[in-house]
Amino acid sequence: MNDLTRIPVREQDPKVRAGNFEEVCMGYEEEEAVTEAKRCLNCKKPLCVSGCPVAIDIPAFIMEIQQRNFSKAYQVISRHSALPAVCGRVCPQETQCEGKCIRGIKGEPVAIGKLERFAADYALEHGISPEKPEKTNGHKVAVIGSGPAGITCAGDLARLGYEVTVFEALHKFGGVLVYGIPEFRLPKEKVVEKEILKVQELGVKFQKNVIVGRTVTIDQLLEEDGFEAVFIGSGAGLPRLMGIPGENANGVFSANEYLTRSNLMRAFDASYDTPIAAGKKVAVVGGGNVAMDAARTALRLGAEVHIIYRRGEEELPARAEEVHHAREEGIQFHLLRNPKEILVDEKGYVCGIRVIKMELGEPDESGRRRPEEVVGSEYVIDADTVIMALGTSPNPLISSTTKGLDVNKYGCIIAKEENGQTSRECVYAGGDAVTGAATVILAMGAGKNAAIGIHEYLTKQE
Amino acid sequence: MYKILHGEKLADQIYLMDIEAPQVTRNCLPGQFVIVKTDEKGERIPLTICDYDRDRGTITIVFQIVGASSYKLSKLKAGDRLNDFSGPLGTPCEFLNEDFKQLKKKKYLFVAGGVGAAPVYPQVKWFHEHGLEADVIIGSKTKDMLIMEEKLKAVAGTLYITTDDGTYGSCGMVTEVIKDLIEREGKRYDHCVAIGPMVMMKFVCLLTEGYGLPTTVSMNPIMVDGTGMCGGCRLNVGDDVKFACVDGPEFDGHKIDFDLAMKRNQIFQSFEQEAYQHARHEGCRCCGGEKS
Numbered sequence: 208m209n210d211l212t213r214i215p216v217r218e219q220d221p222k223v224r225a226g227n228f229e230e231v232c233m234g235y236e237e238e239e240a241v242t243e244a245k246r247c248l249n250c251k252k253p254l255c256v257s258g259c260p261v262a263i264d265i266p267a268f269i270m271e272i273q274q275r276n277f278s279k280a281y282q283v284i285s286r287h288s289a290l291p292a293v294c295g296r297v298c299p300q301e302t303q304c305e306g307k308c309i310r311g312i313k314g315e316p317v318a319i320g321k322l323e324r325f326a327a328d329y330a331l332e333h334g335i336s337p338e339k340p341e342k343t344n345g346h347k348v349a350v351i352g353s354g355p356a357g358i359t360c361a362g363d364l365a366r367l368g369y370e371v372t373v374f375e376a377l378h379k380f381g382g383v384l385v386y387g388i389p390e391f392r393l394p395k396e397k398v399v400e401k402e403i404l405k406v407q408e409l410g411v412k413f414q415k416n417v418i419v420g421r422t423v424t425i426d427q428l429l430e431e432d433g434f435e436a437v438f439i440g441s442g443a444g445l446p447r448l449m450g451i452p453g454e455n456a457n458g459v460f461s462a463n464e465y466l467t468r469s470n471l472m473r474a475f476d477a478s479y480d481t482p483i484a485a486g487k488k489v490a491v492v493g494g495g496n497v498a499m500d501a502a503r504t505a506l507r508l509g510a511e512v513h514i515i516y517r518r519g520e521e522e523l524p525a526r527a528e529e530v531h532h533a534r535e536e537g538i539q540f541h542l543l544r545n546p547k548e549i550l551v552d553e554k555g556y557v558c559g560i561r562v563i564k565m566e567l568g569e570p571d572e573s574g575r576r577r578p579e580e581v582v583g584s585e586y587v588i589d590a591d592t593v594i595m596a597l598g599t600s601p602n603p604l605i606s607s608t609t610k611g612l613d614v615n616k617y618g619c620i621i622a623k624e625e626n627g628q629t630s631r632e633c634v635y636a637g638g639d640a641v642t643g644a645a646t647v648i649l650a651m652g653a654g655k656n657a658a659i660g661i662h663e664y665l666t667k668q669e
Numbered sequence: 670m671y672k673i674l675h676g677e678k679l680a681d682q683i684y685l686m687d688i689e690a691p692q693v694t695r696n697c698l699p700g701q702f703v704i705v706k707t708d709e710k711g712e713r714i715p716l717t718i719c720d721y722d723r724d725r726g727t728i729t730i731v732f733q734i735v736g737a738s739s740y741k742l743s744k745l746k747a748g749d750r751l752n753d754f755s756g757p758l759g760t761p762c763e764f765l766n767e768d769f770k771q772l773k774k775k776k777y778l779f780v781a782g783g784v785g786a787a788p789v790y791p792q793v794k795w796f797h798e799h800g801l802e803a804d805v806i807i808g809s810k811t812k813d814m815l816i817m818e819e820k821l822k823a824v825a826g827t828l829y830i831t832t833d834d835g836t837y838g839s840c841g842m843v844t845e846v847i848k849d850l851i852e853r854e855g856k857r858y859d860h861c862v863a864i865g866p867m868v869m870m871k872f873v874c875l876l877t878e879g880y881g882l883p884t885t886v887s888m889n890p891i892m893v894d895g896t897g898m899c900g901g902c903r904l905n906v907g908d909d910v911k912f913a914c915v916d917g918p919e920f921d922g923h924k925i926d927f928d929l930a931m932k933r934n935q936i937f938q939s940f941e942q943e944a945y946q947h948a949r950h951e952g953c954r955c956c957g958g959e960k961s
Contacts, residue, residue, distance in 0.1 A: 376896045378706055378713070378753040386898070416755035418896055421701075422692055445912055446900035455905060455929055457936045464899035472712070472893065480712045480737040481893070482940030555932040602897045603915060 211314030214243040216321050221535040225506055228390045228475055231532055232296070235318075237275075240325040244272040246310060247317050254307035255319060260652030261359070263287040265304055265319055272322055281330035284323060285337040289362030289406050290355060290651065292331055292398045293384055295324025298648045299526045331401045336408050337366075343410065344368035346665055349434040350411075351419045351605070354382020355647045356440030356638025358406055359654030360661075365409040367662050372434075374417040379471060382442050383639075383647070386471035387463075389500050391507065392529075395470075420604035425612075429633060435668070436633045436661045439620060440654055443639040444602030448595055449492070453549030458484065458557035462493070462501040462596035469504050486510045486592025490560045492546055493596030494518065497644075499529040501594045502538050512538045513588060517545040517565050517578045543567070545578065547585060549593055559587045598644045609634070619643055626660025627653060635661055670750035674727060679816040682734045683784060684743050685719070691726030693756045698765055699791040700887070700919050703728060703756030704895045705742065711752070712738035715892045717788035717864075717918065718757065728756075731787035731816065737944035758895050759918045762792055763885065764860075769799070775859040777803040778850075778882075779825075780843050780873055782865020783810070786817040788887055789864050794824045802826035804856070806846045808869065812837035843869060844876050851880060858882055863922060867934065871927035878923050886922035888913045890930060891937060905929050 217233040218224075224231050235243065247269040255265045263284055271280035284291045300306070300320035308316030329335075346369050350361045353375040361371045379385050381399045393399060407413060417423060419441070428434045446461030448454050465483070468474040472481035485508035491501050494516035502512045514533070516523060519542050523530055534540070543565045550559035564584035567576035601618040613621045613630035620629060620636045627635035637653025639645060675687040693703060702717045720729035734740050745751070764772055777796065781789040786807050796803045805825040809815040810833045822828050830838030831846050839846060843865075850856045861884040863873040870886045877884040893899040895914045902913035905926035911917065 376755070377894060378755070386894070416753055417692065418755060418758060421757055422696065422755070424696070427695075443898075445897050445915070448900075448903075448910065455903060455910070455933065457932060461900040464893055464901045467893050467899050473710075479710045480741075480944050482937050482944060484936060484940070555929075604897060 210246060213246065213315045213318045214239045216318070221532075221537070224391065225536045228507055230394050231391050234328060235321055235325045237277075240272055240322060241275060243318050244269045244322060247273070248309060250309060254309065255304040255317075258303040258305075258307040260303070260648050261287050261655050263304075263323070268326060269317065269319070269322055272326060277326055277329040278333070278335050280326040281335055282338060284326055285330075285405075288651065289337075289359050290384075290402050290647075291323050291327035292402050293355070293393060294648055294651070295320050295322075295327055296393050296398070297388060297526075297646075299646060301527050303648070327402075328398075331398065337362075337405055339409055340366055340368045342368065343370050346370065347372070347434045348661060348665075349374065349428045349432075349437045350440060351437065352376075352382055352440040352442055352638070352640075353380040353403070353413065354384065354440060354442050354638065354650065356442075356640075356650035356654035356657075357382065357438065358403065359651040360438045360440060360637070360658045361411045362406045362409055363655055363658035364661060365406070365411045367658070369662075370410070370412075372412040372414060374419055374423075375413065375415045376418040376441075377471065378415055380413055380415065386467045387497065387500070389466065389470055389504050390475075391503065392500065418604065420608040425605065425609045425631075425634060435665055436635065438627065438654070438657050438661065439605060439629070439634065439636040439640055440638045440650065441602060441605055441640045443599040443644045445600055446595060447597045447600055449546060449597065451546060451548055453551045453557070454595070456549055456551040456557050457555050458486065458591055459549055459593045459595065460484075462491070462497045462594050463599065465501050465594050466497070466504060469508070475504075475508060483508065484592065486590075488590050489513070489592045489594060490515055490588060490590040491594045491596055492516075493598075494523040494525060495596060495598070495644075496525045496529055496646075498596035499525045499533050501596050503533055503536060505592070505594065506536055506538060510592070513541055513590070514538060515541045515544050515546060515560070515562060515588070517543065518575065519543055519567060522575050541588065543578065545580070550587065557591055557593055558589075560590050560593055561585055561587050599639075601640060601643070605640070617643065622657075623660075624653075625656060626663070627657025628660055628664075633664070670752065671754040673745055673747055673749050673751065676745065676747050679731065680814045682743075683731065683814070683816055685729065685731045685787075686745075687727045687729050688751065688754055689726060690728050690754045690756075693728050693754065694721050694723045694726050697721050697728065697757035698761035699795050700762035700765075700788075701757035701759045702895070702918060703730065703754060704758065705730065705751060706753035707738060707741045707745065708752050711741060712736070713753075713893060713895060714738050714742065715758070715889070715895050715914075717887060717889075718791060719787040720791055720794070728754075731784060733784045734945075736941035740945055740949065758914060760916070762795075762919060764792075765795075773801060776857060777801075778847070778858040778861045779803055779805045780808070780847065780861060780863040780865070781806065781817075781821075782808045782843055782863075782869035783814065784816070785865030785869070785887075786821065789862065790817055790820055790824075792862060793821060797824035804850070804858075805829070806831065806843050808832070808843035808846070808865070809837075810834065842872070844872050847873065847876055860885070862886075867927055867931045870922060870925075871931075874922040874925070874927070884922040885919050886925060887918045888920060888925065888930065889918065890934060
């Protein structure tokens with residue numbers, strides 16, 4: 208080994224893991240973490256920090272790992288992030304902190320994500336709690352949604368002394384961390400539940416089965432229930448579909464449905480009541496993280512899986528590690544292909560998907576080269592199940608029941624990026640409800656900014 | 670945890686329960702539904718609200734056993750607690766937003782089939798409480814399966830009962846009664862609300878379309894979360910794809926593609942059967958179970 212390469216991380220063998228839901232990546236052991244931490248140059252002007260949406264003091268925590276002060280390393284991270292064990296696993300580090308690491312210019316960047324995960328897992332295993340405020344300031348804030356945005360906002364406000372209540376619509380806390388991201392990438396009991404427990408230890412109250420907009424409205428929270436400010440982190444909404452023939456046939460699922468059945472309802476475990484029609488030959492449409500998650504879930508449920516994506520390899524929006532893992536596990540990629548029609552048998556079930564070849568033209572407004580159809584290149588891929596992973600459009604429950612809350616033409620709540628302020632006084636928002644489907648860490652960044660925004664607002668009111 | 674205050678068997682496989690859930694009664698209205706989950710491993714079961722009492726903070730649900738989770742729910746008694754009970758979900762009935770003076774001029778006909786009598790009840794009750802009279806038809810396979818008769822009688826203008834086998838009330842389908850009322854008795858209705866099995870709603874809508882009688886139906890497609898996330902409950906309504914959990918569950922029945930909706934409801938039928946057997950421990954999928 209030399210300075211240019213990082214310490215490799217242990218992973219489950221692809222052949223073995225393709226048949227189970229255990230975590231793929233096993234993380235660093237102490238010696239591995241300390242050795243990798245020694246690769247950090249402890250830059251005076253650390254570019255990695257500028258690449259982190261929640262501005263974790265990265266060199267500081269890595270120096271603590273170097274010194275074997277693992278508990279201190281966790282405390283450094285937890286001042287900036289309420290969910291380090293989650294972020295260490297699901298952040299797109301290659302385009303954020305690690306993408307800016309000086310080591311990456313000549314060789315591999317420091318494995319910041321794996322080190323973050325190591326410190327956070329150490330804290331979970333050793334029952335180390337984040338530092339708590341001495342007393343509360345008596346001000347009540349409501350947080351809607353217990354996903355990454357809500358948890359971060361709640362944690363930060365609690366650290367500032369606020370009395371925070373988080374309202375969750377579903378029966379489990381964690382939002383997309385629980386219903387969306389699969390067990391093999393983010394263990395629920397071992398990581399998500401425990402990390403949320405640490406936010407509870409900060410004094411945050413959690414209420415499940417409360418659908419804000421229906422069970423209680425934002426106006427009721429503010430006018431009747433004594434909350435002085437509200438943060439909306441209600442997440443993404445209804446699945447987007449393509450509008451092609453056959454899309455409502457039996458065997459066509461949104462990735463949201465497929466993943467919710469498997470993750471939230473644990474359909475992969477036969478002792479749970481909720482069923483999943485796993486499929487034998489599954490086509491997943493889309494190239495993002497959700498597409499990879501759905502594909503790898505179907506694979507573990509015993510299917511042969513094909514990913515269909517309309518752009519090329521370089522444009523795949525998923526994390527590099529997920530694409531790499533999916534390939535290793537035997538998922539077949541059909542790049543530069545776009546579905547035209549889902550073929551349906553006489554009983555109403557999916558029997559294939561007709562695709563057309565694409566080629567890349569001039570860049571579009573997203574800066575990516577626009578895919579264009581190759582005339583006369585259509586052909587059929589056999590499939591009994593199609594999973595649509597094309598993103599989501601915003602959930603209307605809150606915007607349609609809150610007067611004066613402005614949304615954009617897509618239905619996303621309009622909020623200022625720097626502090627989450629919406630068009631309504633005392634109402635802040637962030638995460639997918641504002642941006643449309645994005646990443647865990649961007650939602651956390653928005654939750655963090657909104658916590659500061661709410662704190663500044665309520666301080667001014669006094 | 671949500672306490673069951675009262676439970677009773679209404680007919681074979683059909684049960685009624687009052688659940689203590691004051692957070693749901695705070696804002697619930699007729700037409701909306703709740704999600705019930707008995708225990709950690711249970712499914713999220715969507716059930717239309719049958720009645721609510723804001724003072725007591727209770728919601729009444731009526732359900733029929735269709736799979737493992739509804740079977741487990743049926744085994745619970747007063748004093749037991751449910752793991753999860755959330756709501757209200759869905760959009761309240763359209764008539765609640767109508768100008769009351771206009772609504773007062775309209776004659777409503779409610780048509781209930783089977784367990785559909787339960788979600789029809791709070792709507793008819795609302796009419797009654799607001800001094801409006803609505804006619805009600807309940808259809809049932811047979812006398813023993815008929816539910817909510819007394820309750821509906823107390824709030825309906827005129828109550829008509831029909832059974833498929835003629836063991837009670839008139840003999841035949843609800844569509845026969847509608848035909849009879851409109852064609853033979855010359856009754857005039859301005860709006861029809863039909864709730865029951867999809868096939869019943871389909872044939873009621875085919876009939877009322879011929880009369881030019883606007884008809885609202887309450888759809889019960891497969892749902893997972895029920896909050897506007899999974900998209901499993903999508904329906905073709907006219908030229909649009911709609912989601913029953915947030916856009917419905919009530920829709921203009923003349924625009925619904927019932928054949929597609931019925932097909933989609935079969936996706937998990939074999940799984941439900943298997944899960945039901947598993948729950949009853951007959952040929953259990955975990956251990957082989959005891960043969961019944």
